[in-house]
Amino acid sequence: MTQANAFYAQSGGVTAVINATACGLIETARRESGRMGTVFAGRNGILGALNEELIDTSRESDAAIAALRHTPGGAFGSxxxxxxxxxxxxxxxRRLIDVFAAHGIRYFFYNGGGDSQ
Incomplete structure (x- = not known):
């Protein structure tokens, strides 16, 4: 069985705090590579999934991901x-399910303010 990938998206008025959360998620997924595959980030939030505009975070260096902790604004768009x-x-x-299936995505992480729930 192939590893399950994850989808991560930012929503609303994003801040450096939300980027730090993205950093934590991506770093944890990398450490737990036996349990989770690639983390795909949605370009401009959930619209990235609907438009199949996914950012493959595995192509980013460890240093680039660590820098998210101190990056203002939304690193992946919101x-x-x-x-x-x-x-x-x-x-x-149905579109979300189709895109997630096409990319082996079984985990969904949505990060934002109260309106993101």
Whole structure:
């Protein structure tokens, strides 16, 4: 069985704190490479998944990932896009599932403020 990959996205008004969280996630995934494969970051939040604009963080050096701890703003871009309910737009959810399946993504991490929930 191949390793399960992860999707990470930033939402809302992102800060250096949110970048530090991204750093922690990516570094942990690298340390636990026997359990988790690649962390793909969505370019501009959840829109990155819907548009299949994924950033392969495994292509970034350890130093570049560590630098996220002190990087202001959103390293991967953000959005305030809200998915509609599944009853209103089942197509959006099918699209997410299709993109995640195409990239072996089984874990989803969404990082932002209260409106991201």
């Amino acid at each position: 959005c305030r896009y809200k998915l509609r309910s599944i009853d209103e737009s089942e197509r959006q959810y």
